[in-house]
Structure formats: structure tokens, C-alpha cells
Amino acid sequence: MAAVTTTGQKRSIGQIIKRLLLLDLIEGLFLTFKYNVRALYEPRDGGNPNQAIYTEQYPLERPRVSERFRGAPRLNLDPENGSTLCIACDLCALACPVDCIEVGSIRREVRDGEKVNKKKVLTTFIFDTSRCMFCNLCSEACPTDCLELTQSFELAVYHRSGFRWDREMLEKGINYVRYTK
Amino acid sequence: MQEEITKPRETLLDAEEMALNMGPQHPSTHGVLRVLLKLDGETVIDLDCDIGFLHRGVEKIAEQDTYAMITPYWDRLDYVAAVSGDLCYVEGVEKLLQVEVPRRAEYLRVILTELQRIASHLLWLGTHAIDIGAVTVLLYCFREREEILKIFEDFIGARLTAHAFRIGGLWWDVYPEFETRVRDFLKIIPDRITEYETLLNTNRIWLSRTVGIGVLPAEEAINLSLTGPVLRGSGVNYDVRKAQPYSAYADFDFEVPLGENGDTYDRYLIRMEEMRQSVRIIEQALDGLPEGPVMAKVPKVIKPPVGEIYHSIEAPKGELGVYLVSDGTGKPYRMRIRPPAYINLQSLKRMAIGHLVADVVAIIGTIDIVLGEVDR
Ligand code: SF4
Ligand code: SF4
Secondary structure (H helix, E strand, C coil): CCCCCCCCCCCCHHHHHHHHCCHHHHHHHHHHHHHHHHHHHCCCCCCCCCCCCCCCCCCCCCCCCCCCCCCCEEECECCCCCCECCCCCCHHHHHCCCCCEEEEEEEEEEEECCEEEEEEEEEEEEEECCCCCCCCHHHHHCCCCCEEECCCCCCCCCCHHHHEECHHHHHHCCCCCCCCC | CCCCCCCCCCCCCCCCEEEEEECCCCHHHCCCCEEEEEEECCEEEEEEEECCCCCCCHHHHHCCCCHHHHHHHHHCCCCCCHHHHHHHHHHHHHHHHCCCCCHHHHHHHHHHHHHHHHHHHHHHHHHHHHHHCCHHHHHHHHHHHHHHHHHHHHHCCCCCCCCCEECCEECCCCCCCHHHHHHHHHHHHHHHHHHHHHHHCCCHHHHHHHCCCCCCCHHHHHHCCCCCHHHHHCCCCCCHHHHCCCCCHHHCCCCCCCCCCCCHHHHHHHHHHHHHHHHHHHHHHHHCCCCCCCECCCCCCCCCCCEEEEEEEEECCEEEEEEEEECCCCCEEEEEEECHHHHHHCHHHHHHCCCEHHHHHHHHHHHCCCHHHHHC
16 A cells, blocks of 8 residues: 655645645535535435434434344243243353342242152342343353343433342333333 | 654743643543653653553453353453454464364454454544544544444344354354345445545645654564554554464455554554455455354363463454463463553654644554553
């Protein structure tokens, strides 16, 4: 690549005229002007790079959130009987680099037909969203697809204690106030 | 070469040395960098960098975490080029484990890291320009960067701190529209780069703020062990992608742009050209994207054999390296990071002495530092 340098070089007459007529500045201003004119007649389409106005009007316009987005956590329930999928195996808590998951469980006898099994049963589940960095390691470690990071991204709360999500909140999700058009 | 000035110049009036604190909350220091300037009038006669405000002890944290857990921390070193950080670390661990990564995963990694290089350079260009006074460029750059971040969001699931790669490959394979999305982006970006150049290349304010500012001769750049565009701006042909090809870089055809004068303007031209070369690499990688799995067979609990490795990649800011020592357990015995921005920052003093205070801002911009990486 040939680097353009202007140090120590003599300017040609063409360059001097360009400088006098402020052509270098006008070129740049013209580009901005072009966008300004386009913005007047092109329809507003937030997030389209070919349109003059790129800005999304959040919260009136909801942003498109991708399927794989890692946002608010959720504990999935069994769609058939509504019981939790979590087997209290603690793998998510062990996989988390910042220790933001606390799994509470007790051993209980569970009747499965004729047999009586001693099984770990989930009692509490605390997820600290203020420490979480949404890396997905916990959800990848989960053997039953119970813990999942969902597409909700509005995690702001009024009080610090609101960052500690308990089991109920994780299963139901939080209710947002949605501002739409 | 500018001469070293260490004392205020003798004038008719009383010359007095003045100390000035720049940062840590100065918007042009790109984070929490404190520069202690010694001034003669407006001329810098000496300066000291005070770093460490963002120190989190990542290297020490790594000693308590398993190998898989450390990856997200690498996003937070150079947080504007998180994918490159991930690549460096996972390839380091793979080297330690002696795992062969599937070709498809390697190609996808190249595509993502090159997109990240464009995104990082766009952010650099925008902030560098706004430091110098060209505000428009920032808005244009962010528009194109947003497109890359959207591709990342769809592929990886996060925009900035991506956690893009796992040890052994990738967690996700591509999504159906991935190729068209990337190709659409590649179609618009060359024109957009030309647009930025229309705004800057011949702009007289830009030229007088960058040409001949912070000149660094090649020899000194090598002595300071600089890497990346700062080194190549001085005309030294060293790019880790060419010197020690990692991942799938040996398969692709691209050029390494070099500067001639080693000033701020040359470094600007180089980064613009690097973006174009990244576009070329992504195109080739998309054309030759092999089929197959994206994840190698790695054990769930990663326990590398006893040993040590050094692995480095060409991050947008320079050579990013990791030195890993394994003692055979699930946690590294020692992890040392070679952050390019930290080492490149050492050249600030050399470049800034003799220039005006306002040029210090331009020089900090041209080194392209991210304090998350400098302070670790
Ligand atoms: S997403 Fe990462 S940081 Fe958050 S709880 Fe899961 S493992 Fe921990
Ligand atoms: S890994 Fe899954 S099943 Fe195990 S405790 Fe966590 S959420 Fe429950």
C-alpha cells in the first residue's frame, strides 16, 4: 500500500487550488448533506443499514432479539405435568465462574410405581442476576435443559434485592411494563 | 526525528514547568488511563502513564477456575474485540490438550474474528475521529458496527462480551441466514469505508492533526516490542497471521498493509486497509466453508497433560498471547496474558514528547488502547 504523505512535499498547483476552494472540506460536507436530504424522504426503518435513518425508536419500537440471545434466566417446567425439570444436580452452580447460582435441595423418598427411590428434590433456587455475565456456561452444563437463558433483556430493577431471583420468579418470569406504540 | 526536550525552553519570560493530570476521567483517554503530563507552555516535555484503575486480577482468578470457566473472562480483557480474545485463549488450551479442531469450526472462527477486527477498527476510527474533532465519522462507524454486532447476536447469542468459542470448537453451528447476512454486510462495507475516507483522507483539519504527529521510526518500534498496526505503521512487516499462521489463516490470500512514515496518519491508513483485507479474508472463508461438525471430541472435564505453551494471535490491536502452565489438574497452574495494548502504550511517552497537549489525545487514539486489556 502506498501511504499518502504530505509532509515535506511540494504541493502542485492543482492541490493549491483545491485548498483555496476548500474542496477537501466541501467533499465531506456534501456526504453529510446527502444523508440529510435522504433522511427527509426515505421511510424510517430502524436498523436497516441501507436507509438514511438507522436509529431504532426504543422503547416504542421493540428491538429484534435473536433466538440465541442470552438474557434473563428461566427454569423450564415439564410441559406435561407442570413440575420442574430440575433434578437439583448442582451442575449449573459448579459451572458458573462467578458463583451466582445457589441450588437448595433435600433428599426425599419418591414413590415411582412400586419402587421407592431416594431422590434429590429441588427446594430453592437462587439466581443472582447482578453478578451474572450471561456466558451460558450454566445452561450448557444443565443435563435436563431446565435452566435456560431467554430473550428478555430488560433486567433493570428499582432495588438491589430485585437482582436475586428466586425459584418462583425464575419459573414464571418477571412482568414487564411494556411501552409500545 | 524529534529531539528530546526535557527542560523548559529558555525564553525572555520566566520559563516554568507545569504538571497536568489528564484522566482518569478524561473522555479521550479511552477508559481510565491517567497521564501525568509535564508541560512547558503547551508543549509536552515529559509524561508518565498511571495505569491499574481497572485491574481485576484476571490472571490470578484464572488459577482458581477450570479451563472452561476462564473463557468469558477473556471477553472482558479487550471488550471491543472480545471474539479475538476468546480465539487466543481457546486455541491456547487446544494446543495444550493437543486437540484437532474441525476445519469448519476453524473457518467459522476466522470469519468471526475478522468481523470482529472490522468492528474493532470501526470503533477505533469513530473514537479516534471524535477525539480529534470529527464527530460525524463516529455515527457512521457505529451504524456499520451495529450490523456486525447483530450478526454476532444471531450467531453467538451476545453482542459485546460474546463468549464466542468453546474449547474444541464452537457451541453453535451457523444459523440459516448467516451466509446471506454476512455477504450483505460485505457488500456494503467497502463503500462505507470509502465514505469514511471521503470525510477524512483529504480533510485538512484531519491532515494537520495527524500527519507528522507521533512519528515512530521502525527501529524504535521494534525496540519497544510494539505489535499490530502501530508497528506496521512504521513499516515493519510483522503480522502473526502471516508469521506464524494459526487457525485456518494459512489458507487465505491477503496482504499486510505497511506504512512509510510511522505517523498517526499512516496508522490510520493501515487500519482502513486492514478492514478491506478482512473483507477479502471473510469472502474467501465463506466461499470455501467446509461441511462437517463444529465441535471436536473433548472430555467434559478438561485436564490437560503437564506442560506449558505459548500461543499468540493477531488481535485487532496487535499480538495477543497467552502463556499457560498446566500441572495436570483441571485448573491452570499459571496463566499469563500478553496484552498488545499494554505493550503498545509504552510508546506513548516516546511519541508524545515535543508535541502539544492536544496531540497527546491524538496519539493515545492512534495507539488504540483498551484499558480492560491494559490493566487486566
Ligand atoms: S450465565 Fe454464566 S455467569 Fe450467569 S449464572 Fe450462568 S454460568 Fe453463571
Ligand atoms: S444443572 Fe439443571 S438440573 Fe442441575 S441443578 Fe442446575 S438447573 Fe437443575
